[in-house]
Amino acid sequence: MNDAQLSARRLRRFLWIILSLSILLVTSIEVVHYLRGGNFFEHLIEWIVEMLVVLVLILVAFREASRLNKQLNRQLEESLAQSIRQATLIQLSTKLAATHDEGDICQHLLQELQAATKHSRIEVFLIERVTGSRLRFGAALTGDVEDTQPVAPRMARLEIPLRAGQERLGGLVVEFDQARGISEAEHSLMVSAASLAALGIINARLFQEQLRQRLDAEEREAALRDRERDLHLFSEITQVALELLDYASLLQALADNLGKAFDADGALILLLEESSGHLKGEAAFGPLRPSARTLHYDPAEMVLGKQVLETGQSVAIQDALASNLINRRIAVELYIRSLLALPLIADNQKLGMALISYQAEHSFSPQEVSAGEQAARQMALAIAKGRALTNVQYRAQELEALQKATAALLSTLDLEKLLGQILDAAISAIPTAHRGSLHLLARDTGQLQVRAIQGYTDARIRALSRAAADSHVAHAVRERRPLLVRSAPAEQVNGQGEAASEVREVVSAIIAPLILAEDTLGAISLESYRANAFTPADLQLLVSFAATATTALQNAQLHAEVQKQAITDTLTGLYNRRGFNELGRREVERALRFGRPLTALMLDIDYFKNVNDLYGHLVGDKLLIGMSSRFLQELRQIDLLGRYGGDEFIALLPETDLPNALSVAERLRKVVAGATFASAALPVKVTLSAGVAALGTDVKDLTTLVQKADAALYEAKRLGRDRVVAL
Numbered sequence: 002m003n004d005a006q007l008s009a010r011r012l013r014r015f016l017w018i019i020l021s022l023s024i025l026l027v028t029s030i031e032v033v034h035y036l037r038g039g040n041f042f043e044h045l046i047e048w049i050v051e052m053l054v055v056l057v058l059i060l061v062a063f064r065e066a067s068r069l070n071k072q073l074n075r076q077l078e079e080s081l082a083q084s085i086r087q088a089t090l091i092q093l094s095t096k097l098a099a100t101h102d103e104g105d106i107c108q109h110l111l112q113e114l115q116a117a118t119k120h121s122r123i124e125v126f127l128i129e130r131v132t133g134s135r136l137r138f139g140a141a142l143t144g145d146v147e148d149t150q151p152v153a154p155r156m157a158r159l160e161i162p163l164r165a166g167q168e169r170l171g172g173l174v175v176e177f178d179q180a181r182g183i184s185e186a187e188h189s190l191m192v193s194a195a196s197l198a199a200l201g202i203i204n205a206r207l208f209q210e211q212l213r214q215r216l217d218a219e220e221r222e223a224a225l226r227d228r229e230r231d232l233h234l235f236s237e238i239t240q241v242a243l244e245l246l247d248y249a250s251l252l253q254a255l256a257d258n259l260g261k262a263f264d265a266d267g268a269l270i271l272l273l274e275e276s277s278g279h280l281k282g283e284a285a286f287g288p289l290r291p292s293a294r295t296l297h298y299d300p301a302e303m304v305l306g307k308q309v310l311e312t313g314q315s316v317a318i319q320d321a322l323a324s325n326l327i328n329r330r331i332a333v334e335l336y337i338r339s340l341l342a343l344p345l346i347a348d349n350q351k352l353g354m355a356l357i358s359y360q361a362e363h364s365f366s367p368q369e370v371s372a373g374e375q376a377a378r379q380m381a382l383a384i385a386k387g388r389a390l391t392n393v394q395y396r397a398q399e400l401e402a403l404q405k406a407t408a409a410l411l412s413t414l415d416l417e418k419l420l421g422q423i424l425d426a427a428i429s430a431i432p433t434a435h436r437g438s439l440h441l442l443a444r445d446t447g448q449l450q451v452r453a454i455q456g457y458t459d460a461r462i463r464a465l466s467r468a469a470a471d472s473h474v475a476h477a478v479r480e481r482r483p484l485l486v487r488s489a490p491a492e493q494v495n496g497q498g499e500a501a502s503e504v505r506e507v508v509s510a511i512i513a514p515l516i517l518a519e520d521t522l523g524a525i526s527l528e529s530y531r532a533n534a535f536t537p538a539d540l541q542l543l544v545s546f547a548a549t550a551t552t553a554l555q556n557a558q559l560h561a562e563v564q565k566q567a568i569t570d571t572l573t574g575l576y577n578r579r580g581f582n583e584l585g586r587r588e589v590e591r592a593l594r595f596g597r598p599l600t601a602l603m604l605d606i607d608y609f610k611n612v613n614d615l616y617g618h619l620v621g622d623k624l625l626i627g628m629s630s631r632f633l634q635e636l637r638q639i640d641l642l643g644r645y646g647g648d649e650f651i652a653l654l655p656e657t658d659l660p661n662a663l664s665v666a667e668r669l670r671k672v673v674a675g676a677t678f679a680s681a682a683l684p685v686k687v688t689l690s691a692g693v694a695a696l697g698t699d700v701k702d703l704t705t706l707v708q709k710a711d712a713a714l715y716e717a718k719r720l721g722r723d724r725v726v727a728l
Contacts, residue, residue, distance in 0.1 A: 260286030272353035581643030600662035
C-alpha cells in the first residue's frame, strides 16, 4: 500500500467518525427536545432534515478534502521523484568523475538507471571509432536498434543517443511496457544521464589519450636513459681498457661498471682456467666482491656456463631457483634470483661469462639483453687485451727473475746469502706472494729443512721449523713435480707448526722442487694470505726460476762443503776453533742486536791424560768421538758446539739465560758421569767439569764470553772437578 492509498483510507475513516458523531449529536438534541414536550413525528421530521443537511455538508467537505489530499500526494510524489532523479544524477556524476574506463562508465549508467526507473531491460552500446562496430553493455536486446525482431505487442523501445557535439558515441536503449509507458520525468532523467555518460566517455577518451602520450613520452625518456646508460657503460669499458690497469684491477673495474650500469644487486665475472677448463671467479660487484676469487665451478655443475659458452648466446633467467640451468645451491651461494648470463668471447676465443644478477625476481627487457650483449663484447675485448699485456708482463718478470738469479749465481758462493737472494728474487718476480720459504734436503739425514724465509717476524723459525712429511712442500719434493695449492691451512703447505700463529687460517701457495739431473736439492714455496692468489702462469714462472737457481745452489753447496771442511774438526765432526769463532761471533752479534740472552759452556774431560796413558791414544780418540755424540744428543739443533782443543769442548746456547744454561751443563755432567765408553781393554768411565758464562753489561763480545767461561771451568777444576761453576 502506497502513501496515497494510506492517506485516502485515513480520510475515509475520519469521514465515518464525523458522520457517527454528527448522527449522535443530532439524535441527542432531538431526543432532549422530545422529552421536554412535543410531537414525535415533528421531531422525527426535524431529525431527518437535520441529518440530511449534516450529511450533505459532510460529503461536500469530504470531497473537497479528498481533492486537496490527492493534490498534495501528487505534489509530494513529484517532489520525491525529482529528488530521486537529482540524487541519481549526482550519484552518477560522482561515479563517472572517479573512472576513466568507458566500460565502467556504461556499467555505472546502467546501474543507476535500473535503480531509478525500475526498467529491467536497459542497454548501452558504444560505437567503435575505427570499425564502427557496437560494443554492448547491459541486458541483451534482440538485434540492433535499426534491425529489431518482433517483440511482444505490449513492449516498446526508446533509444537516446550518446553524443559529443556532432559525434555519436553510442546510445541508451530502453525496452518498456506500452501500457505503463515512460513518464516525462523518467525520460528527462534518461536524457540527462545519457548526457553525463557522453561527457564522461569524452573525458575518459581524453584521459586515455593523455595517458598514452605520457606513457609514450616516458618510454622515449626511458629509451634515452637506457641509451645514455649504455653509452656511458661502453665509454667506461673503453676507458678502463685504455688506462692499462693491472689485470686484477681491470676485471674489478669491469664488474663494478657492469653492476652499476644495470642497477643490479650483483655482477660476477667468471673466466675459464686454461689448465682445468673450469670457471673461476675473478671479480664481482655486490655481496660477492670479497670472495669472488674463491669461486670455482666445474662445467658439469654449472650447466648454464656450459650452454652459454657452447652456443655463444646470452641467457636470461627470471627465477634461478626454479631453473634447471643453474644448481639451486649455486644460486643461493651467489645470492641470485634473476640473472642475465653473457658470453665473453673475443676473436673466437671463449674467455668465460659475465653474470648480471638480482636478489628479487626481475624481468629482462629486450633492450637490457641487447645492451648486456654489447657490453659483454666490449668487456671480452678488454679482457683479452689485459691478458695479452699480463702475459707480456709475466714474460718480462720471468726474464728479470732469471737475470736476478744469474746475477746471484755469479755474485756469491756463500750458501746462506745465496739462499736469501734467490728467495728475494722469487718473491719480487711474483708480487702476489706475501711470504716464502726455501727448503733444502739435509745430505746426512735426508730431512727437509727450512733454510731461508721471507715474511716471518720470528727469527727463530728457520732454525726451529721442519717441513712435515705430509706437507705440500714434502709432497712436491717427493713427487719431483711443482704444485699449485689454491686453498689450504698453512701447516699443510710447509708443516711449520711454530709459524701457525703468524699466518692466516687459509693460504694459497705455489711450490717448485729444485731438481738437478737425478738429484732433488729441495723446493721453493711462495705463499699468500689470500686464497686462489696464484695462477698456473705464476707456477710456471717459479718453475723456470727454480731451474736457473738450482745450479747456483749446487755450486754454493759444494763451496760450503769445502768451507765446512776448513772449519770442522776431522776427528769429531764438530766445529774447530776457527769455525766456532766465525759462527760464534754471528750469534753474539745477533743476540746483542735483538737483546736476546746467550750463554757459553766450556766443557773439559777430567783426567783425560790418564785415559791416553792407560789405554792409548786410539781409545782416547774414541772417547772424544763418543763424548761429542753424547753432547749433540743432549743439545738443541740451534746450539753451536765445537771442539776447542784437546779434550776441551765449547758450546753457545742462543735464547738461553744463565740459570737455564747451568741446568743444561748439569745435565751434560750427569750424562757423562753415568755413561760407559767401551774400549778394547776395559770399559772407560770419566767425569766432566763445566764452566758457564753469559752475555751481560761486562761481557759484550765472543772473546770475553769464552774467557769468562774458561775462568769458570778453571774454578770448577780447582774445587775438585766433576762439577759445574758459573761466573
